[in-house]
Amino acid sequence: xxxxxxxxxxxxxxxxxxxxxxxxxxxxxxxxxxxxxxxxxxxxxxxxxxxxxxxxxxxxxxxxxxxxxxxxxxxxxxxxxxxxxxxxxxxxxxxxxxxxxxxxxxxxxxxxxxxxxxxxxxxxxxxxxxxxxxxxxxxxxxxxxxxxxxxxxxxxxxxxxxxxxxxxxxxxxxxxxxxxxxxxxxxxxxxxxxxxxxxxxxxxxxxxxxxxxxxxxxxxxxxxxxxxxxxxxxxxxxxxxxxxxxxxxxxxxxxxxxxxxxxxxxxxxxxxxxxxxxxxxxxxxxxxxxxxxxxxxxxxxxxxxxxxxxxxxxxxxxxxxxxxxxxxxxxxxxxxxxxxxxxxxxxxxxxxxxxxxxxxxxxxxxxxxxxxxxxxxxxxxxx
Numbered sequence: 131x132x133x134x135x136x137x138x139x140x141x142x143x144x145x146x147x148x149x150x151x152x153x154x155x156x157x158x159x160x161x162x163x164x165x166x167x168x169x170x171x172x173x174x175x176x177x178x179x180x181x182x183x184x185x186x187x188x189x190x191x192x193x194x195x196x197x198x199x200x201x202x203x204x205x206x207x208x209x210x211x212x213x214x215x216x217x218x219x220x221x222x223x224x225x226x227x228x229x230x231x232x233x234x235x236x237x238x239x240x241x242x243x244x245x246x247x248x249x250x251x252x253x254x255x256x257x258x259x260x261x262x263x264x265x266x267x268x269x270x271x272x273x274x275x276x277x278x279x280x281x282x283x284x285x286x287x288x289x290x291x292x293x294x295x296x297x298x299x300x301x302x303x304x305x306x307x308x309x310x311x312x313x314x315x316x317x318x319x320x321x322x323x324x325x326x327x328x329x330x331x332x333x334x335x336x337x338x339x340x341x342x343x344x345x346x347x348x349x350x351x352x353x354x355x356x357x358x359x360x361x362x363x364x365x366x367x368x369x370x371x372x373x374x375x376x377x378x379x380x381x382x383x384x385x386x387x388x389x390x391x392x393x394x395x396x397x398x399x400x401x402x403x404x405x406x407x408x409x410x411x412x413x414x415x416x417x418x419x420x421x422x423x424x425x426x427x428x429x430x431x432x433x434x435x436x437x438x439x440x441x442x443x444x445x446x447x448x449x450x451x452x453x454x455x456x457x458x459x460x461x462x463x464x465x466x467x468x469x470x471x472x473x474x475x476x477x478x479x480x481x482x483x484x485x486x487x488x489x490x491x492x493x494x495x496x497x498x499x500x501x502x503x504x505x506x507x508x509x510x511x512x513x
Contacts, residue, residue: 132300132309134219139181141218141248146182147255148172150210153199158191182217184293194289201282208277209286211259215318216294220244221252226317234320235263235273266415274319284333291315306330350422350455361419363468365429369400369414391441396425398506399437399475403428418459433470436460440476445484448476449501456499472499479503
């Protein structure tokens, strides 16, 4: 009987993701000769590399890695990520048991399934291989959507999955789909059994999984703890630059695009506000004290402003999603002193109807909420 606890590799040794760097340059039969000393910053333990690559005891690396090399960097990164996840039962459990699960995505929290360096390394791996949407000391949000859009990846993944299951003592008495779903491996990717099976066979997901995520910050809208003790908002200046990529300066359609776009706006709006008010007065991902975080805060001796960034397909969508978040961030403790102004940020131009709506909220309810169109620098976009 398959025993996933047989999948065991060091969780505390850093650098497993850097095998992707070596795969870009070295043939699968040569890669184990370059684990240290060949490339700057690459120092990978041999046992760790062999297990992640599913190499034999004799050090023979499977042909699937050369196939991945021929397909390019995106395939390499995706296959390395899935190989690392499937190489340790604790990582499998950590992803399966992640919170705020929503179509290919979720949040791994420090101390929930992994702690200490094990959590830190996993969060860094997800970030560096391009699948993190938010990364902090206590949690990492991930989105695997783009993984399922890579042409031909399913064939390589099926070969990798088979190797991992055999290493876990699968007797191959049933199909790989039956065994994978029996073990709940489809849950690692927040897919149904049907979706996972369809992708493994055809490379396509079932129709219900194809649509883009239609709500930002799903964790905010789907999870809340009524028993959480009241917290205190304390401003914290500073910004950890978010991972970005080649993006289009327009409304986002796919989750990964939305993530990169959000990150780019946050990076640039921080720089803009810091230049205007000083770095000591601007912070990003500032904890509210109530288990949530504000995208951007500007706090001076005269005022405190909360900013919420949205990348929705319309101004109305952006406003609809941002208002409940901003209201809770500012007023959950029934205290009007936290924020003097609430600001929704988007790339889209404010429409007359939306302007009238926000003006009505200000006049009728004395709610200081505003909308700002932010234009990202051309250098950060693909025209």
